[in-house]
Amino acid sequence: MSRYKHFNDELSTADINEADALPELDVDEPHQLEFKLQLRNYASNTSPPIKKFNLNRLKICLSRRTRLERYLLMINVILLCSVLLIFLMYFYRHEDKKDPEQLCLTPICIQVSSSIYSGMNQTISPCDDFHEFVCGRWIKTNIIPKGHSGWSTTKELGRKNLIILKSILEQPLMNNSLSVFNAENEAIKFYQSCMNISEIERQQSQPLERFLKDNLNITINQWINVDKNETWQNLFVFLTKTLSTKYGFSYLLPISIGPDDKNSTWNVIHINQPQLGLDSRDYYINSTVNNRSDPDTDARNQIIRDTYINVASALLQLLGFEKNQSETRINDIIQFEIELATIS
Numbered sequence: 001m002s003r004y005k006h007f008n009d010e011l012s013t014a015d016i017n018e019a020d021a022l023p024e025l026d027v028d029e030p031h032q033l034e035f036k037l038q039l040r041n042y043a044s045n046t047s048p049p050i051k052k053f054n055l056n057r058l059k060i061c062l063s064r065r066t067r068l069e070r071y072l073l074m075i076n077v078i079l080l081c082s083v084l085l086i087f088l089m090y091f092y093r094h095e096d097k098k099d100p101e102q103l104c105l106t107p108i109c110i111q112v113s114s115s116i117y118s119g120m121n122q123t124i125s126p127c128d129d130f131h132e133f134v135c136g137r138w139i140k141t142n143i144i145p146k147g148h149s150g151w152s153t154t155k156e157l158g159r160k161n162l163i164i165l166k167s168i169l170e171q172p173l174m175n176n177s178l179s180v181f182n183a184e185n186e187a188i189k190f191y192q193s194c195m196n197i198s199e200i201e202r203q204q205s206q207p208l209e210r211f212l213k214d215n216l217n218i219t220i221n222q223w224i225n226v227d228k229n230e231t232w233q234n235l236f237v238f239l240t241k242t243l244s245t246k247y248g249f250s251y252l253l254p255i256s257i258g259p260d261d262k263n264s265t266w267n268v269i270h271i272n273q274p275q276l277g278l279d280s281r282d283y284y285i286n287s288t289v290n291n292r293s294d295p296d297t298d299a300r301n302q303i304i305r306d307t308y309i310n311v312a313s314a315l316l317q318l319l320g321f322e323k324n325q326s327e328t329r330i331n332d333i334i335q336f337e338i339e340l341a342t343i344s
Contacts, residue, residue, distance in 0.1 A: 119153075149280040205319055215242050220320055273344055276337050278308060284334075284341035309334060 062070060121136025129136075144151045169191040174184060193199070205220060212218050216239065243249045253271055260266040278284065283301045309330050316326035 147279075149282040208319070215239075215246070224320055224325075274340065276341060277312075277333070278304065278337075281341035281344055284338045305334065 065073075119136075119138030119141075120134055121132055124132045124136060126133040138153070142151060142156070148155070168184070169188055171188065173188055209220055212220060212223060216223075216235065218235075244255070253274060256270045256272075257267055258270055260268045276284065282297075283304050286298050286301075309327070312330045312333070313323070313326040316329065317323060321329070
């Protein structure tokens with residue numbers, strides 16, 4: 001048997017050089033031994049090496065346990081993993097769930113949501129026809145009303161708003177000192193004055209005469225007899241300026257000031273195209289302009305234009321125009337609007 005002298009792994013260089021630091025060896029049989037002495041010098045501030053996970057040690061540790069202990073350990077590991085999995089599932093489901101306070105559950109929101117849902121055609125796959133899926137049922141259940149060239153949810157909402165506004169304006173005047181009620185009272189008075197047919201018939205053209213006298217210093221007869229010359233052009237420019245600056249009404253080129261669409265911190269001047277006398281440009285043009293032929297629509301639009309001419313001509317005659325003179329001027333206006341509708 002070989003016998004060795006035990007010594008520490010960590011030796012200084014001085015100790016190694018000493019003779020007594022060498023191991024003493026007694027051997028029974030002659031043989032040659034080679035020693036490899038590895039010196040590991042650690043710095044004072046260096047942490048010891050990290051021990052790696054040894055699977056063999058785990059196997060040895062488990063082999064020393066009884067079968068019952070191994071079963072219990074396996075059950076504990078399974079239970080721990082199950083609890084962790086349940087916690088993760090609950091956490092993610094709780095994160096995906098919206099806070100009820102962030103949802104709009106007011107009657108108006110519920111009504112709008114129901115309206116959108118009722119207009120969807122869920123028998124169609126959105127991957128096949130998304131427009132039919134979203135708007136299919138609404139298109140089938142909403143027919144274009146008479147007097148309209150088209151219909152949409154925006155126009156439907158506008159009509160409902162007009163009905164609500166009409167019910168507000170038909171209320172009696174409010175006795176309250178708050179400014180909001182004063183504004184409503186002014187709107188109610190204005191609406192009542194427009195609906196007072198007997199008073200309108202009594203005054204006839206007196207409000208217009210006062211307007212022309214106060215702003216242009218002319219009478220209605222002078223306005224009728226104005227020719228298309230320099231005087232007419234100057235009068236037209238002055239009238240446009242007066243209506244825009246004093247009354248906020250711009251009929252030729254509507255001009256307004258509002259936020260810029262690209263940068264809301266800036267206010268810019270918005271210039272819009274003039275509004276036509278009729279509701280839609282389709283009333284002024286034939287179907288052939290849009291590369292299609294629809295004789296029924298063209299005939300209906302012609303009837304609407306003729307009615308528009310008759311009403312406008314009758315209005316000018318009430319102001320003192322002769323019948324031929326009023327028809328000529330209205331036809332010129334209609335022709336001008338047709339040209340605007342064609343290029344717009």
